[in-house]
Amino acid sequence: MINILLVTHGDLGKELLKSSELIIGKVENAESISFYQGESFETLLAKVERIIENLSDDELIVFTDMYGGSPYNAVNRAMKNRNFYHITGINFPLFIDIAISRDTYSLKEIAEKIIKNGKKSIVFVNEKFLTD
Amino acid sequence: MNDVFIRVDDRLLHGQVVVSWIPYLQAKVAVIADDEYANDEFMRSLIESSGPEGVRVHVKTIDETAEFLKDDRDDKILVLLKSIEGLNRLIKKVRISSINIGGLGAGQGRKRYYNSIHLSDDELKILKDIANENIVVEVRILPKDKAIVIKGN
Numbered sequence: 001m002i003n004i005l006l007v008t009h010g011d012l013g014k015e016l017l018k019s020s021e022l023i024i025g026k027v028e029n030a031e032s033i034s035f036y037q038g039e040s041f042e043t044l045l046a047k048v049e050r051i052i053e054n055l056s057d058d059e060l061i062v063f064t065d066m067y068g069g070s071p072y073n074a075v076n077r078a079m080k081n082r083n084f085y086h087i088t089g090i091n092f093p094l095f096i097d098i099a100i101s102r103d104t105y106s107l108k109e110i111a112e113k114i115i116k117n118g119k120k121s122i123v124f125v126n127e128k129f130l131t132d
Numbered sequence: 133m134n135d136v137f138i139r140v141d142d143r144l145l146h147g148q149v150v151v152s153w154i155p156y157l158q159a160k161v162a163v164i165a166d167d168e169y170a171n172d173e174f175m176r177s178l179i180e181s182s183g184p185e186g187v188r189v190h191v192k193t194i195d196e197t198a199e200f201l202k203d204d205r206d207d208k209i210l211v212l213l214k215s216i217e218g219l220n221r222l223i224k225k226v227r228i229s230s231i232n233i234g235g236l237g238a239g240q241g242r243k244r245y246y247n248s249i250h251l252s253d254d255e256l257k258i259l260k261d262i263a264n265e266n267i268v269v270e271v272r273i274l275p276k277d278k279a280i281v282i283k284g285n
Binding site for chain 2: 042079
């Protein structure tokens with residue numbers, strides 16, 4: 001099964017994982033790393049590298065919360081040592097979508113799905129009511 | 133003299149900088165002044181390709197950064213350094229009027245100075261020496277924070 005790793009500012013990733021279980025039940029083969037205020041970048045990087053190393057040899061998809069942020073930077077750096085997909089700007093529906101489609105799609109198909117569905121997951125609701 | 137903002141932040145280009153500082157400064161150029169990254173092909177291309185929209189990111193050695201700052205440029209430049217040691221080398225090579233200390237994690241021999249800023253005794257001494265040179269040394273994490281000015285001896 002494709003591994004999932006979330007690396008985020010604070011407990012966003014940890015809670016994203018927990019919250020998604022309300023909808024899809026236990027999410028297997030998924031880990032999260034929280035980056036806290038005052039923690040050094042080196043500590044974060046060491047954590048990311050250690051956890052990535054401990055994950056199974058199956059394929060890996062890593063999510064970070066924001067382009068250009070420290071979790072994003074740390075994960076990018078870890079790409080030097082292992083091949084994986086890195087997607088930044090994760091949100092709740094997108095995460096759920098990927099967590100459930102891991103079994104049926106290839107990593108490449110998932111990445112394409114993310115780009116397509118990610119944008120669709122943000123909706124200006126007022127406008128949608130007007131046009132529907 | 134170029135319009136330059138110098139910041140010491142061991143996380144270099146990251147959330148606080150991208151979301152708050154760059155728009156606040158209206159910086160169009162960001163220079164990561166770091167010998168290690170400048171000499172690491174992988175890291176250099178990674179950082180240079182991860183800049184926010186509308187900002188050119190360069191990764192340069194401290195020496196290259198000093199040269200870069202000596203040339204006249206129209207755009208506002210943000211210089212990011214990982215360490216006080218690097219800062220100390222840079223200010224000896226190029227004239228700077230003020231510096232910002234924005235983020236230094238806890239580490240060997242460091243004590244908490246303010247919030248997420250940690251300094252060793254040696255680092256604090258270097259900053260005081262810099263302040264003695266009539267350079268304004270401010271500790272400020274985000275633009276909206278009140279600056280704490282480190283005074284010379």
